[in-house]
Amino acid sequence: MVRIDKSQLSSLRNASTQAIRDKAREIVATATEESTIFDEVAINKIPRFDGDELVLGHVLGRGGFCAVRELISIKMPADIDELPRQSSIKRLFCCREKTLNPAALLESDENDNAEIDSVTETTSEMGGIPREKLARYVSKTKKKYGTSKYVVKQVNDELQYHDKVAYLKAIVDIELEVKYMTSLNHPNILRIRGMSSPNPANGDTFIIFDRLKETLAKRMQDWLRRHRQCRGITGAVVGSKGKKEDLLVERLVAAHNIADALDYLHNRGIIFRDCKPDNIGFCGHGALKLFDFGLAREVHEKDRVKGTELYRLTGFTGAIRYMAPEVGLRKPYNFKADVYSWSQLMWYILELEPPLGVYTPQMFRERVFKRGTRPAVMDAWPNHMGDLMKKCWSPTVSERPDFKQVKETLGVVLLPYNNKKLLPNRFGEPCLPGDKECRNANASASDTSVMEACGHHKPHQHHHTHAIVNDDCCDGDEHAPVVLQQC
Numbered sequence: 122m123v124r125i126d127k128s129q130l131s132s133l134r135n136a137s138t139q140a141i142r143d144k145a146r147e148i149v150a151t152a153t154e155e156s157t158i159f160d161e162v163a164i165n166k167i168p169r170f171d172g173d174e175l176v177l178g179h180v181l182g183r184g185g186f187c188a189v190r191e192l193i194s195i196k197m198p199a200d201i202d203e204l205p206r207q208s209s210i211k212r213l214f215c216c217r218e219k220t221l222n223p224a225a226l227l228e229s230d231e232n233d234n235a236e237i238d239s240v241t242e243t244t245s246e247m248g249g250i251p252r253e254k255l256a257r258y259v260s261k262t263k264k265k266y267g268t269s270k271y272v273v274k275q276v277n278d279e280l281q282y283h284d285k286v287a288y289l290k291a292i293v294d295i296e297l298e299v300k301y302m303t304s305l306n307h308p309n310i311l312r313i314r315g316m317s318s319p320n321p322a323n324g325d326t327f328i329i330f331d332r333l334k335e336t337l338a339k340r341m342q343d344w345l346r347r348h349r350q351c352r353g354i355t356g357a358v359v360g361s362k363g364k365k366e367d368l369l370v371e372r373l374v375a376a377h378n379i380a381d382a383l384d385y386l387h388n389r390g391i392i393f394r395d396c397k398p399d400n401i402g403f404c405g406h407g408a409l410k411l412f413d414f415g416l417a418r419e420v421h422e423k424d425r426v427k428g429t430e431l432y433r434l435t436g437f438t439g440a441i442r443y444m445a446p447e448v449g450l451r452k453p454y455n456f457k458a459d460v461y462s463w464s465q466l467m468w469y470i471l472e473l474e475p476p477l478g479v480y481t482p483q484m485f486r487e488r489v490f491k492r493g494t495r496p497a498v499m500d501a502w503p504n505h506m507g508d509l510m511k512k513c514w515s516p517t518v519s520e521r522p523d524f525k526q527v528k529e530t531l532g533v534v535l536l537p538y539n540n541k542k543l544l545p546n547r548f549g550e551p552c553l554p555g556d557k558e559c560r561n562a563n564a565s566a567s568d569t570s571v572m573e574a575c576g577h578h579k580p581h582q583h584h585h586t587h588a589i590v591n592d593d594c595c596d597g598d599e600h601a602p603v604v605l606q607q608c
């Protein structure tokens with residue numbers, strides 16, 4: 122874990138921009154040396170761009186120190202479409218693959234004479250689409266759908282003039298974010314597509330991502346609208362019971378997806394530390410995606426508090442509403458801090474309003490962190506949910522379940538709602554999370570038994586039959602049929 126002490130902070134306030142960038146590079150290099158999970162091969166495969174090669178559109182969202190903008194196009198040499206054509210055998214092979222991979226459909230745009238390249242690597246392998254190909258995808262998708270399917274997350278460069286420490290933190294966070302996200306491969310974690318050049322002359326630091334359709338924060342509003350429609354006279358008219366149940370299952374599956382992504386991170390020694398509706402989104406296919414790894418950190422043995430399961434890590438980090446008490450009180454903590462955050466998010470998902478919505482930061486400090494106040498457990502929740510939530514937000518860290526247990530309980534909660542649409546098994550039959558068949562079919566990329574069965578020895582993105590849980594998306598046609606890809 123990299124720390125900047127207070128004496129360093131004061132000298133940084135007077136440092137030049139170049140010195141700040143050098144310091145950021147040093148911090149990231151130390152973190153990289155200490156890491157056991159960063160995949161430098163995959164990181165080196167990510168295509169790099171200079172800031173002046175990107176044509177950006179309007180701002181889609183802002184965070185603490187960053188802005189996320191639509192990526193309109195990537196400027197490439199004029200002869201980009203004149204790249205050598207492939208042999209007819211390879212093209213034939215790729216046409217076969219086109220039927221297996223929705224991403225290939227993108228390549229078959231009738232109005233476009235571009236190559237049908239070997240597209241499998243674009244969606245199923247770690248690492249990147251080559252520079253030119255990404256540039257082509259950006260233009261083609263923009264042309265095809267009218268809106269760009271890619272975004273750029275950029276450090277707010279203004280910071281270097283009025284808050285050098287924040288600027289340093291922002292660069293470190295975004296550089297580490299690249300390293301984490303490139304080294305991870307899970308259907309519910311957003312993919313990186315490109316990043317800034319290693320030593321950009323103009324200092325731009327950015328990441329290119331697939332564009333999300335909306336955040337969970339936005340989706341909650343839609344869920345609330347649909348929930349209200351199921352009540353009263355409107356509900357009676359539209360036949361509310363089935364709709365209400367479908368809506369609940371949709372929300373529980375989203376919660377399960379989040380738990381699965383966090384479980385995957387924890388199994389790799391990473392704490393996410395920023396689980397909240399603004400950092401979760403849905404892609405064009407409907408698949409849930411966790412993003413914003415700016416606060417994610419890999420834990421190291423040297424940070425462990427002797428004789429405990431806890432680590433010395435930066436305190437008071439993340440959003441206060443979702444922050445575990447031990448993090449808020451700057452005590453040692455561990456992966457279970459994410460379990461606490463998930464419980465607050467789950468409360469929001471169940472009640473469709475923020476937990477402890479009227480609380481001020483001061484009230485969180487005094488009541489939640491110190492006195493153990495929690496949101497109410499509701500009678501209307503499905504069986505087992507109340508007990509699960511109470512365990513997840515327990516002030517005693519060791520009483521909180523891990524995400525494997527959370528997923529198991531959610532599977533049991535979902536069992537009575539045998540919704541036929543949500544989770545098809547590997548034969549296309551519906552099943553619920555936790556069912557044996559379903560586990561096989563929907564096993565995440567972390568499931569080594571599935572990887573071995575498929576003969577893959579490195580992390581590999583699996584494609585499954587349904588978008589909601591497992592879709593690897595965003596290269597493909599939003600409306601393209603999602604077809605089972607055999608390993």
Ligand SMILES: Nc1ncnc2c1ncn2[C@@H]1O[C@H](COP(=O)(O)OP(=O)(O)O)[C@@H](O)[C@H]1O
Pocket residue numbers: 181182183184185186187188189272274330331332333334336399400412413415
């Ligand atoms: N891939 C994306 N597609 C669309 N909007 C995005 C995407 N990534 C981020 N955003 C929007 O930008 C906001 C800030 O992005 P985020 O990565 O969370 O930055 P920060 O680290 O500054 O919080 C998000 O809450 C979301 O509204």
Ligand SMILES: [Mg+2]
Pocket residue numbers: 184399400413
């Ligand atoms: Mg964010």
